[in-house]
Amino acid sequence: MLEEIDSRVQRLLRQVNRSTLAQLDSTYQVATKSNYNDLVTSIDRQNERTLNQGLREVDPAARILSEEGIGDDEVLNLAGHVWIVDPLDGTLNFVKQHDNFGIMLALYIDGRPTLGYIMDSVNNDLYHGGNHWGVFKNEERLVPPVDTTLRQSLIAVSSALILRNVANLPAVAQAASGLRMYGSAAKEMIGVLTGELGAYVSWLKPWDLAAGRVLAEELGLSVKSIDGDGINVLSSNLVLVATNGVARDILTRTE
Structure with missing residues (x-):
């Protein structure tokens, strides 16, 4: 059953991504949500x-x-099959850069992170896996990233956390080999999955976290809460996704 679901969801994602790219240079509606940096487009809603x-x-x-509210009215628990949908992650990048955005889906079964999908839209690369099957970039199986230290690693940290000096994260960034920021959870998660980044730290909503958590845990990576409340995929969390060594180094500096 899960094999059939997985195959059909991969086809669905590639279909939606083709449509998204076809509209990249077209006219579409743009509106703000919580502030002028928090955008939603008619393509977000169409994708959803x-x-x-x-x-x-x-x-x-x-x-x-799902992010824009077109899913079920209330999802208060993870009983049964629950899909968590981000129809266009990095909407600000989509509008301003026409680059560095993605689409993310995840399936949780009775609370267990089961299947995850991250589409790197412009590169048309689908990262997918879970259910003890492994993690793949298209058809190529990924190997777990090398477990390096913070000093040896590039890391990504949300700019808002750096600017507001949350959890001592500016000092964490200074201790790393370097700081990189895409402004898209999809792109940052891919960076950790492939070993280009040693860690990603951000305040993540359910649709930002769900797919990346599935894939990261499938590769044996750490997915931890920094704010001490624990990971709850149905709420917002200050989350660290990292190799185990980098996670240890960061957590000792944010306590």
């Missing part, structure tokens, strides 16, 4: 409708939590 409709066909009994 298409993804949610496709997921209901693939997994009819599932509930759907």
Whole structure:
């Protein structure tokens, strides 16, 4: 059953990504949400409708939590099959750069991180896996990143956390080999999965975290809360995704 779901979801994601790229240079509506940096476009909403409709066909009994609110009205627990959908991650980049954005989906079954999908949209690369099957970039199986130290690693930290000096993170950045920021959870997560980054730290909402958590844990990476509240994929969290060595180094500096 999961094999069939996985195959159909991969096809659905590639279909939605083709449509997204085809509209990249077209005219679309842009609106603000919480502030002028928090954007939503008509393409976000179109993608969400298409993804949610496709997921209901693939997994009819599932509930759907999606960023723009087109899924189920309330998803208060992870009982049964729950899909978590980010229809266009990095919308500000999409609008301003036409680059560095993605699409993310995850399936949790009775609370267990089960399947994850991150589409690197412009490069048309799909990172997917879970369920003890491994993690793949398209058809190529990824090997777990080398377990380096903070000093040896590039890291990504949300700019808001650096600017506000949250959890001593500016000092963490200074202790690293270097600081890199895409402004897209999809791109930052891919960086950690592939070993280009040793860690990613950000305040993540459910749709920002769900897919990356599945894939990172499948590779044996650390997914931890920095703010001490623990990981709750149905709420917002200050999250560290990292190799185990880098996670240890960072956590000793943020305590």
